[in-house]
Amino acid sequence: MAIVSGHPTEKYVRIDRLPHIWCPGCGMGIIFNAFARAIDELGIDPKKIVVVSGIGCSGRASGYWAYDGFHTTHGRPIPFAMGLKLARPDLHVVVISGDGDLLAIGGNHFIHAARRNVDILVILVNNFNYGMTGGQVGPTTPEGTRTTTTPYGNYLESPFNVVWLAAASGAVYVARWTVYHVRNLTESIKTAMQMRGFRVIEVVSTCPTDFGRRNRLPDPLDNLRYLKEHAVYKKNPDPREADIIWGKKFVIGEFVKIEGKETFGDRIRRIIQIAQSRLRKSGSH
Amino acid sequence: MTGEIKPGIYFWSGNDAIAEGAIFAGCRFFAGYPITPSNEVSERLSWRLPQVGGIFVQMEDEIASIAAIIGASWGGLKAMTATSGPGFSLMQENIGLAVMMEVPIVVANIQRGGPSTGLPTMIGMGDVQQARWGTHGPHEIIALSPSTIQEAFDLTIRAFNLAEKFRTPVILLADEGLSHLYERVVVPDPRDVIIVNRKMAKDPRNYLPYKADDDLVPPMAPVGEGFRIQTTGLTHDERGYPAINAEAQNRLIKRLIDKIRKRKHEIIDYEMYKCEDAEIVVVSYGSVARSAKSAVDMAREEKIKVGLLKLKTIWPFPDEVIFEMAKKVKKFIVAEVNEGQITREVERASRGQADVFWVGNYGGRWIYPEEILDKILEVR
Ligand SMILES: Cc1ncc(C[n+]2csc(CCOP(=O)(O)OP(=O)(O)O)c2C)c(N)n1
Ligand code: SF4
Ligand SMILES: [Mg+2]
Numbered sequence: 011m012a013i014v015s016g017h018p019t020e021k022y023v024r025i026d027r028l029p030h031i032w033c034p035g036c037g038m039g040i041i042f043n044a045f046a047r048a049i050d051e052l053g054i055d056p057k058k059i060v061v062v063s064g065i066g067c068s069g070r071a072s073g074y075w076a077y078d079g080f081h082t083t084h085g086r087p088i089p090f091a092m093g094l095k096l097a098r099p100d101l102h103v104v105v106i107s108g109d110g111d112l113l114a115i116g117g118n119h120f121i122h123a124a125r126r127n128v129d130i131l132v133i134l135v136n137n138f139n140y141g142m143t144g145g146q147v148g149p150t151t152p153e154g155t156r157t158t159t160t161p162y163g164n165y166l167e168s169p170f171n172v173v174w175l176a177a178a179s180g181a182v183y184v185a186r187w188t189v190y191h192v193r194n195l196t197e198s199i200k201t202a203m204q205m206r207g208f209r210v211i212e213v214v215s216t217c218p219t220d221f222g223r224r225n226r227l228p229d230p231l232d233n234l235r236y237l238k239e240h241a242v243y244k245k246n247p248d249p250r251e252a253d254i255i256w257g258k259k260f261v262i263g264e265f266v267k268i269e270g271k272e273t274f275g276d277r278i279r280r281i282i283q284i285a286q287s288r289l290r291k292s293g294s295h
Numbered sequence: 296m297t298g299e300i301k302p303g304i305y306f307w308s309g310n311d312a313i314a315e316g317a318i319f320a321g322c323r324f325f326a327g328y329p330i331t332p333s334n335e336v337s338e339r340l341s342w343r344l345p346q347v348g349g350i351f352v353q354m355e356d357e358i359a360s361i362a363a364i365i366g367a368s369w370g371g372l373k374a375m376t377a378t379s380g381p382g383f384s385l386m387q388e389n390i391g392l393a394v395m396m397e398v399p400i401v402v403a404n405i406q407r408g409g410p411s412t413g414l415p416t417m418i419g420m421g422d423v424q425q426a427r428w429g430t431h432g433p434h435e436i437i438a439l440s441p442s443t444i445q446e447a448f449d450l451t452i453r454a455f456n457l458a459e460k461f462r463t464p465v466i467l468l469a470d471e472g473l474s475h476l477y478e479r480v481v482v483p484d485p486r487d488v489i490i491v492n493r494k495m496a497k498d499p500r501n502y503l504p505y506k507a508d509d510d511l512v513p514p515m516a517p518v519g520e521g522f523r524i525q526t527t528g529l530t531h532d533e534r535g536y537p538a539i540n541a542e543a544q545n546r547l548i549k550r551l552i553d554k555i556r557k558r559k560h561e562i563i564d565y566e567m568y569k570c571e572d573a574e575i576v577v578v579s580y581g582s583v584a585r586s587a588k589s590a591v592d593m594a595r596e597e598k599i600k601v602g603l604l605k606l607k608t609i610w611p612f613p614d615e616v617i618f619e620m621a622k623k624v625k626k627f628i629v630a631e632v633n634e635g636q637i638t639r640e641v642e643r644a645s646r647g648q649a650d651v652f653w654v655g656n657y658g659g660r661w662i663y664p665e666e667i668l669d670k671i672l673e674v675r
Contacts, residue, residue, distance in 0.1 A: 057521040073537065079525050083362070089358075122355040
C-alpha cells in the first residue's frame with residue numbers, strides 16, 4: 011500500500027505562505043489547484059512558468075504558487091506580462107486576475123493584447139464583483155443583482171459578454187468554465203498551455219462572502235449549486251450566445267480555437283530580421 | 296554587433312541623442328505612446344532598435360508602456376520609455392511599482408508646458424517636483440537633466456547605469472527646448488565608456504529576492520531559472536512575501552530610501568562655472584542653463600562677480616553643495632521655466648545663509664540671457 015504524504019500539487023505551492031487570504035468557500039482555491047494539476051499532468055518544467063497578476067483576491071494566486079510570481083498593479087498585469095514574454099520568449103507566461111482588474115481598469119490592455127496576439131494565457135476569474143474591496147459592482151456584474159454600490163439592485167450597468175469581447179478582439183483560444191467544472195477547466199488549461207497566442211479562459215467563480223451573500227447565496231455550496239444548475243455545456247458554441255443573465259442558463263465550453271496564427275513576438279522577430287538584413291545590405295547604420 | 300553606432304561626430308537633436316544614448320547604454324526594449332515633444336525618441340528607436348536586435352513596441356497608452364518596460368526589465372532587458380507631462384502623470388503609479396519591486400528602468404520625460412494638455416509643442420519645466428513626488432508614498436528617486444545635446448547622450452547612458460546599479464527607476468528630465476535643438480555630439484569608443492549591468496543572483500538555493508547586500512541593493516534573479524522569484528508592490532519582507540505591518544514597512548522603505556540617500560555622492564553631478572569668486576550664483580538646469588551661462592558672461596563683462604551652478608542631477612538634490620555655497624555667496628538666482636520648483640529647494644538647502652531669487656516664466660518660451668542679467672542687476 012502506497013503511503014501518500016502531502017497533497018499532489020503541494021510542490022507547486024509556497025507552503026510557507028499559508029494561510030492564504032481567501033475566504034472559506036471562495037472559488038479561487040479550485041482554480042488554483044486546477045492550474046497546478048494541469049501543469050503537473052502536462053509535465054511542464056515549473057521553472058519555465060511565470061505567473062503575473064494584478065490586484066484583487068484572484069490576483070493573489072501568483073504569490074501562492076511556487077512559480078516565478080509577479081504581483082503587479084491593479085489592471086496592469088497584461089502589459090507587464092507582455093514585456094516579460096517579449097524579453098523571454100522561451101517561458102510560459104500566464105496572467106491570472108479578476109474581472110475588475112482585467113476588464114474595468116485593465117480593459118484597454120485586454121483588448122489590445124488580444125488584437126496583437128500577445129503570446130500569453132489569461133485566466134480571468136469572473137466572480138461578478140470586486141471581491142477584495144468589499145463587493146462593489148463591476149464590468150461583469152449581471153443585471154438585477156445586488157452589490158455594495160448597487161444597493162437598489164444593478165439596474166444601472168450591463169455586463170460584458172467576456173467571451174465575445176475576447177473573440178472579437180482577436181484571441182486565438184477562448185473558453186469558459188465554472189469552478190464547478192473542475193475537470194473541464196483543468197483540461198482546458200492543458201489545451202491552452204500547449205497553444206500559442208493570446209488565450210483566454212474565463213472561469214466563472216464564486217465569491218460567497220461578497221457577491222453570494224448579497225444575492226441569496228451565502229453558503230459556498232449554494233454558489234456551486236447555482237453554477238451547476240445554470241451552466242450549460244455546448245460543443246462549438248457561438249461567442250455571441252455567451253451572455254450571462256442572472257437566474258438564466260448560460261453557456262460554457264470552448265468558443266474559439268485557432269491554431270497557427272502568428273504571435274506578436276513572431277512578428278517582432280521578423281521585423282528584427284528585416285532591419286538587420288537591410289542594414290547588412292546598406293553596410294552602415 | 297550589428298547596428299551599433301560608430302564612434303565619431305554626429306549632428307543630432309536632443310531626442311536623437313537620447314535614443315542613441317539608450318542603445319549605446321544597452322537598452323534593448325522600448326515601449327511608449329506618442330506624445331509631443333518626445334516623438335522623435337520613439338520614432339528613432341522604432342528604426343534603430345530592430346537593427347541591434349532590440350524590441351520596439353508602441354503601446355495603447357502610457358500606463359501600459361511603463362508596465363511593459365518593468366516586465367521587460369524583469370525579463371533581463373534594459374528598458375525605457377519616453378513621454379511628456381500628460382503621459383508622465385499617467386505613469387506615476389507604476390514608477391512606484393518599479394521603486395518597490397526594485398526594477399531598473401529609464402523614463403525620459405521631455406517636459407512641455409502644463410498643467411493638463413498645456414502647451415504641447417512648447418517648453419515647460421514644471422515636472423521637476425512631479426518627478427520627485429509624483430508617485431505616492433515615501434521614496435527616493437533619481438532624476439537627471441541634460442542641457443546640451445552631448446549631455447542628452449551622456450546622461451541617458453548614465454541614467455541606465457544608475458538604474459542598473461541601484462535597481463531603481465531613473466527619470467531623464469529633458470525639456471522641449473533641448474529635445475528639438477540640434478548640436479554636435481561626439482560618440483565615444485565603447486571601450487572608453489563604463490556600462491553598468493545589474494548584479495545578478497547566482498544560486499537559486501535559499502535565494503531571498505529582497506535580501507540586500509552591504510550596498511543595500513539586492514541582487515536580481517533571472518526569471519525562468521528556478522529562483523522562484525516572488526515580487527509584489529505590496530510591502531514585503533526579504534522573501535518578497537507581503538508583510539502588511541508597520542515594522543516591515545519601516546524596514547523596507549528605510550532601505551529603499553537609504554540605498555539612494557546614503558550613496559548620493561555617487562549620483563550627484565553638477566558643473567560650476569566662474570564660481571570661485573562669485574557673490575551671486577545663478578542656479579539652473581536643462582536647456583535654460585544655456586541662457587544662464589550667457590547671462591553670467593554678460594554680467595562678468597560688467598565686472599559683476601557672478602557664477603553658474605548647473606545641476607545635472609536634480610534628484611537627489613545636492614543639498615550640501617548648495618549649503619556650502621550659501622555660506623560663501625550672498626545671493627542665488629534660480630532660473631527655471633516653472634513657478635519656482637527648484638527655487639524652493641535652493642531656499643531650503645541654503646538654510647537662511649543666502650537670499651534666493653527666482654527668474655523665469657510659466658512655460659512657452661526659454662528664459663533669455665537678458666532676463667537673467669536684469670535679475671542679476673536688480674538683486675546685486
Ligand atoms: C489603481 C487602483 N485602484 C483601486 C484599487 C483598489 N482595488 C483593489 S482590488 C480591486 C478590485 C478587485 O476586483 P477584481 O479584479 O474583480 O478581483 P477580485 O477581488 O474580485 O478577485 C480594487 C478596485 C487599487 N488597488 N489600485
Ligand atoms: S471576498 Fe470573495 S473573492 Fe475574495 S476571497 Fe473572499 S470569497 Fe473569495
Ligand atoms: Mg472580481
